[in-house]
Amino acid sequence: MKLTDTQRLQWLSNDELSRVHEGSCRLLAQVGVKVTHDRIAEILKDYGAEQKGDRILVPRELIDRALADTAKSIQFDAPDASHGFTVDASKNEVRFGTGGQALYVVHKTESGWEKKSAENEDLSRILALCDKLEHVDFVTRPVECDVPEDQMDVEKAKRFRDNSSKPMNLANLVKTEKLDEIVEIIGDKAYLSFIVCLVASPLTMDTSAGEKMLTLLEHDFPVAISSCPQGGSTAPFSEVGELVQLNAELLFGYVLANAVRPGAKVLYRGIPITSDLYSDGSPRWCQPESIRRVALAAQVCRYYGIPCCGTAGVSDEEVPSIQGISEKVLSWSYEAASGAHYINSALGMLHQVMSVAPYQYVIDNIALGILKEEFASHSDREIGETAVQTAKKVLSHFGAEADETVEAELRSRIEHIETGKEPYTDEYIDKQISDIEKAATRQGGSNVFMKGARKGLREGYLYSGSRLDASLDLAPAKKQLESLTPEGGILYE
């Protein structure tokens, strides 16, 4: 999907973006990242970083060097060469793919929806389905395999080889020693890419992830460096604070990546969502404030002019629903318009990242088709309006009447997405850095963020609108699912 320049969003001014960058640099220089991997600590020190106790402090010039060196264009090849593509940071092109190692598959039964633990065969069937879906541009491993951990990498590689002709993102590499065997099974390393969640928020490097990243970079694989803090628990509840922290965690990844391999083929994958502080603190992936924050992360990435791995369409709903569709349409719209090039987890996902559903893949495929048409036919229209009109069309397609109430709710969410509530000033950013430092340097630090959320909660940082609750007509999805899987196995009906 191609966007015009007028469809590109930039909510923050260049001065404000610069302040976010400077804040992240101050955080990395003053607080740094906890690193307990000796080799990585040595690599970073050789690159110019400083060690203070178990934390690595990163001077500003290393960040500038890493951003200058890192790859601006990354090629993703595929077994079917026509599916290959290049992510070029300078272009307004967006690709959509699946996610994200779900544990469960939600099936349609005569009595409703049924959730089952994902099995090997589910991975094969979903990969085969996604291979036929027009709007799946690349495939990130959708579900876990039910094999012992030491067989996981090989099992998933075999199933990718047998069922996918598109660029393959294997997501998490479980055992680094299996990498050569994976490449041998797949047949060509150019088809493969990975995701590494290098830093656990706030500001602690995951030793195992660091080891995996070293191996992947030494083999020159594309890697999406990922961070997924939750505002109010693992990051400040403040949008500004969460963005500064997220950016610091990802910039740390860029420094390490380019210290290991200058020109590293890495993507910026920032997912600054929020915690549901109205109930149990669980993540809110697709609520308006999270859509806004994830979009802002993509805009920061585009400010740097580097390849952006977005995340959009991870519904908070447990089963396919009208509410879920509305969440996904808004999420895709803003992530694409904010400059993400390679949008992960865009199809099939439910219940945060816990479940996928065959029906949901097809629903999302149809919805993405409508979204692309709307973006192409209304290149001068504001994104909010495009999002509303797309959502109304998609909802109507699946049997929900897009009446005044529905439209009012959609517009209310859009207002929340598009309206900033905090100042991007140096003083405010320094206050956030102070809170992040407290949380990062003491055990049980997440309480700092949660307690700090009390004021923001009362000021409406978390959206609390109405759930869209109409019945979902599955006929269009069922028709497509049956035509794509004539053997019927994936329906489980």
Add this chain to the structure above:
Amino acid sequence: MSKKETLEALEHSIIMGHLDADDEGYDGTMEGSPGVMELVEQALDEGIDPQEVLSSFNSAMESVGAKFESGEYLLPDMLASAECVGDAMEILEPKLQEGAAGSGKGKFLIATVKGDLHDIGKNIVITMLKGAGYQVKDLGIDVPAEDIVEAVKEYKPDFVGLSALLTTTMIEMENVVNKIKEAGLTDVKIFIGGAPTSEEFAKKIGADVHCRDAMDTIEKIERIKTA
């Protein structure tokens, strides 16, 4: 301040989640005024019986629980109040022990299992448990099974809580459960929790209890204790 006024101020500060003078409290306006930590010290200095101070904690947390149930309070409000009680217990507990009373609710050992660095859920559970009067030993994150077993032997908890956020690390819980049982530590009840876990998973790995969240943990402990 009279004894009554001191205890009322203490109870109010707990309800407002106002930890100390540096803390802004429930509504962001309380910075600079004495918080729970200062008021507990003051109460003890004034010679108020530690058991009466403890009673004010319980009374305050009952009010907080009621406000949470009614929707007036949200999770961070309740957590802030629980943290006040948890931290204040560090001051009060030795005084209660001197009086041979103790809060006596039970001991809970908790850890995020090896390979997992996430601690949000664990920290919420710790805060709420402390707020409810339990003694909690936190082993931290990324804790090897062997270290958990050793800590169970040393600390002798009534309950062990295992936490994991990742689908890739929850399988380590089974290893921990097996090692605790192999060590013959069969009296301790093993609780598990974390986003990817479930009742079904708890049964599969031989854990005693699956907890959805912190409140569920406290309810299930109480249920076990009264069974």
